[in-house]
Amino acid sequence: MARQVDNSRIIVKKFGGTSVMTQGDRSRIRDLVLLDLQKELIPVLVVSAMGRQSAPYATDTLIGLYRQIHQATNHRDLDLLMSCGEIISATLISATLNAAGLVSRALTGFHAGIVTDNTHGGAEVLAVNPEYIEKLLSEGIIPVISGFQGISVEGEITTLGRGGSDTTAALIGEALKAQKVEIYTDVEGVMTADPTIVENATILSGMTYEEMYEMARHGAKVLDFNAVDVAKRSGLKLVIKNSSSSFAGTTVTDRVLDERVLTAITSDEPWTQYQLENLKESFDDKGFMDELSRRKISIDMINFFEASKYFIIDSRLEDSLDEALEALGIAYDKRKDCAKVTVIGHRIHGVPGIMRRIVNALEGNGITILQTSDSSMTISCLIRNDRASDAVNYLHQAFDMEKNEG
Incomplete structure (x- = not known):
């Protein structure tokens, strides 16, 4: 039976490649979903392809397979192949939730209503129609959305470019008027510098959209700057955190912390x-x-x-x-x-x-x-x-x- 959905209780949870690699990782995602349900929150999941370069289903691995044969970079067939990594993640995580007695459904970018232009390899999103997602939520079904992809106005599968799963999560959060978007990665939050370069880099508890945007645009890999743009225009709270930790992470809003000179x-x-x-x-x-x-x-x-x-x-x-x-x-x-x-x-x-x-x-x-x-x-x-x-x-x-x- 369909139910009325309170959008203010929707939490969009995006999981990066290192957060979905193993069954242990996927079990942690299940536990986070169960915790949300206990709090009477409504989880909507967005996922990246599993792992990083050299992992079997990682985006870079799929690109490498294609380029062993053909060097084209912005090609329709390459987009079709690249989209598979996220679809594999979505189906496995949905299966993990269903095996736990929950009701879940894996979705492509097309199912999620993400409509793009006809550009391959870095498509521009023209519209997001969340009607099907809202229907699933009203039926108590947890959507697990394949990030990084959409459907063109001509009906072709497209990809959104590097960091596209972050952008997917922000777009879905905006369309659903969600309470917030949580970005799960392999670090505790946004840090003052790359911790692999600076040993004593510290975690930032909060920062502004503008600061996060500039960090992403100038080389920080923790979040895509297009996702920050979407969040800023809609006033959507972002939280960057580690799926393996209970640490609160970094909250990104429009709040300025005046006391610090550099972020x-x-x-x-x-x-x-x-x-x-x-x-x-x-x-x-x-x-x-x-x-x-x-x-x-x-x-x-x-x-x-x-x-x-x-x-x-x-x-x-x-x-x-x-x-x-x-x-x-x-x-x-x-x-x-x-x-x-x-x-x-x-x-x-x-x-x-x-x-x-x-x-x-x-x-x-x-x-x-x-x-x-x-x-x-x-x-x-x-x-x-x-x-x-x-x-x-x-x-x-x-x-x-x-x-x-x-």
């Missing part, structure tokens, strides 16, 4: 720096940018002057950019093997001396700053990538971030 430090690589110098007055800026757009080359850390241009690109796009520059007859120099280290915080431009401390921490330890850029809450420094880990540690120490428990 986190990230590093991202590989980047290649380009230098276009001694440009003539006749240099066609529009034609240059149009060619980059045509080739889908995004540039970052941009410094454009009348007679020179400096910027960086993802190193994987070097060949395409070199080809474009040579076709346009533009001379250039480039510096390979670079990393971008970024400090992030709401008060970064409201406290004097931040840049001085950054320069002292890096240059004072023999790390040359090749280029800088900034925004309202970030300062990024381009350095050689063999010093990236050192740079993050020196900055973390210079700003006493091991004491940052905000």
Whole structure:
């Protein structure tokens, strides 16, 4: 019999690849669902493919299988194959819940009502229709949704790009007007730096959407920035936590913690720096940018002057950019093997001396700053990538971030 669903009790729970790998992992998911039900909450699950690269059903493994035969990157058939990893996870977790006496159903992105454009490999979501999910919930059935995928307006399976399962969870949470979205991963929460780089990195109990967005955009792998965008526009609370721990994790909302200067430090690589110098007055800026757009080359850390241009690109796009520059007859120099280290915080431009401390921490330890850029809450420094880990540690120490428990 159908029942009225109180959307304020819906909790969307997204489980990453390392949280669904083994039957032990899936049993922990079952226990978390049972705990929600005991609290009279309504769980809706979103899952990633099992494991990481080299795991049999991981997305990277499936891509590797395909590219042994064909190198196409944005292809309809490749999307079809990549979507299988999440579907396998969803069916196994649904089976685990059903075996425990619960009533569950595995769903594809199509079943979940996620409609996209026709782009393969990184589709844009056009609409989310939660009608079928709501029907299941009204019948007491727990949906287990395959993340990372949707259905195009032409009826083709599409994928949402890296981090797409996070985005799926946020979109479902928004469409259902859920109480919150919980992102389960293999760390206790968002930390002041990557704990594999900085041993004394600390867990942040709370942060803003903007801070989380900038962390994700500048290399932090804990959450996809598209998911943060969705959460921010709908005021949806995000909680990042560990499925193997009872730790409260990190809550992401619009609440600003004014007392801390910096929130986190990230590093991202590989980047290649380009230098276009001694440009003539006749240099066609529009034609240059149009060619980059045509080739889908995004540039970052941009410094454009009348007679020179400096910027960086993802190193994987070097060949395409070199080809474009040579076709346009533009001379250039480039510096390979670079990393971008970024400090992030709401008060970064409201406290004097931040840049001085950054320069002292890096240059004072023999790390040359090749280029800088900034925004309202970030300062990024381009350095050689063999010093990236050192740079993050020196900055973390210079700003006493091991004491940052905000």
